Amino acid sequence: GAVVSQHPSRVICKSGTSVKIECRSLDFQATTMFWYRQFPKQSLMLMATSNEGSKATYEQGVEKDKFLINHASLTLSTLTVTSAHPEDSSFYICSAVGPAGNQETQYFGPGTRLLVL
Amino acid sequence: QKEVEQNSGPLSVPEGAIASLNCTYSDRGSQSFFWYRQYSGKSPELIMSIYSNGDKEDGRFTAQLNKASQYVSLLIRDSQPSDSATYLCAVKKSGGSYIPTFGRGTSLIVHP
Numbered sequence: 001g002a003v004v005s006q007h008p009s010r011v012i013c014k015s016g017t018s019v020k021i022e023c024r025s026l027d028f029q030a031t032t033m034f035w036y037r038q039f040p041k042q043s044l045m046l047m048a049t050s051n052e053g054s055k056a057t058y059e060q061g062v063e064k065d066k067f068l069i070n071h072a073s074l075t076l077s078t079l080t081v082t083s084a085h086p087e088d089s090s091f092y093i094c095s096a097v098g099p100a101g102n103q104e105t106q107y108f109g110p111g112t113r114l115l116v117l
Numbered sequence: 118q119k120e121v122e123q124n125s126g127p128l129s130v131p132e133g134a135i136a137s138l139n140c141t142y143s144d145r146g147s148q149s150f151f152w153y154r155q156y157s158g159k160s161p162e163l164i165m166s167i168y169s170n171g172d173k174e175d176g177r178f179t180a181q182l183n184k185a186s187q188y189v190s191l192l193i194r195d196s197q198p199s200d201s202a203t204y205l206c207a208v209k210k211s212g213g214s215y216i217p218t219f220g221r222g223t224s225l226i227v228h229p
Contacts (some may be wrong), residue, residue, distance in 0.1 A: 039209070043221040044161070044205070093160045105151065106207070108216060113158040 003027055004096050006109035014117055015086055021079045021112045023094030030096035031073035034106065035067075038091045050077045084116040120144060121208050123220035130227055136193040138223050140206030143187070150182055150189045151207040155222065161205055165191070173213040 003026040013019050025058045033050040048069050056069035068080040091113050095106040122141045130136045153161035167173045167180040179192040203224050209217035
């Protein structure tokens with residue numbers, strides 16, 4: 001149980017285009033999901049907290065208009081990188097809190113590797 | 118002082134030895150503690166969680182928590198080359214609204 005999926009696993013796009021990444025909790029409902037970014041050999045950097053049915057809470061320094069987060073259901077959150085640039089190339093990882101009865105533990109998705117040319 | 122501190126390593130141990138990974142935290146209100154393993158190029162995977170002082174064992178892994186001293190450690194017995202990874206410590210206050218804080222991780226290398 002407590003499986004989180006991400007799609008796509010890898011994406012290459014041209015500079016200026018937008019990319020949508022999906023994060024799904026497959027066997028539990030997640031009221032809260034987190035989005036992280038990790039550059040090579042760096043630690044996890046929390047970008048935002050996504051709560052179902054409400055606006056995401058962004059960490060300081062993360063542009064909310066560039067990284068659009070939608071958490072429309074208890075099993076799906078999406079991150080859209082708008083007008084992507086090469087410096088947005090990174091490993092994007094989501095996590096979900098749950099399942100019910102275990103709201104303490106984060107379960108991570110497999111990550112999405114984004115390369116912007 | 119960082120909220121969650123880990124020695125970045127690398128920590129190098131021979132195969133079969135005990136690897137000891139340490140983590141200290143600054144917030145005394147912390148209630149939940151987690152160890153994650155992250156292989157290169159992959160996302161973190163949960164190894165263990167611990168909430169009470171003392172030891173918690175799961176197979177070759179033992180988590181140790183000392184809230185008075187504000188540290189949590191992870192012992193890996195009979196270390197294998199496949200244990201080579203970065204180990205992340207995460208600390209969280211109780212309650213759903215608190216966001217866990219991750220350390221920068223300790224790189225472990227188990228050499229044959």
